[in-house]
Amino acid sequence: MGRTMLGSLTISISSTFFIPLAFGPPALAAGMLATEQALDGTGMAYEINKVSLTQAITPPRMLGRVNASMLVTQDLATLLGLLVGGVLGQWIGLRPTVAIGVLGLLLALPWLYFSPIRGLRDHPQLHAESTV
Numbered sequence: 001m002g003r004t005m006l007g008s009l010t011i012s013i014s015s016t017f018f019i020p021l022a023f024g025p026p027a028l029a030a031g032m033l034a035t036e037q038a039l040d041g042t043g044m045a046y047e048i049n050k051v052s053l054t055q056a057i058t059p060p061r062m063l064g065r066v067n068a069s070m071l072v073t074q075d076l077a078t079l080l081g082l083l084v085g086g087v088l089g090q091w092i093g094l095r096p097t098v099a100i101g102v103l104g105l106l107l108a109l110p111w112l113y114f115s116p117i118r119g120l121r122d123h124p125q126l127h128a129e130s131t132v
Contacts, residue, residue: 015039
């Protein structure tokens with residue numbers, strides 16, 4: 001499970017490098033964007049494993065709070081990224097801003113690579129606590 005999460009996130013993030021490279025002849029740009037779209041599906045494998053892992057290791061009585069906390073954190077980071085992206089887009093232009101955003105995605109990989117998830121071989125057993 002850990003290698004799947006790390007590998008799928010690495011491929012998904014790496015595929016985003018095709019976005020700022022999509023320029024030049026229309027066929028080349030379309031090919032770059034099509035490649036990014038084809039490889040971006042690997043991000044779904046990461047998300048499915050992430051949610052499954054969260055559900056397996058979180059006590060049922062805490063699952064709603066954990067999920068809500070994760071979503072709020074994710075949404076706040078998205079809003080901050082939108083704000084920074086808008087400012088950078090006005091200041092340095094769109095293509096360099098997209099390139100910086102893509103490079104920023106790489107910051108997620110060390111967090112996952114150096115976490116205990118990397119060594120996770122099997123899906124953890126569901127938490128035994130009762131939901132009643």
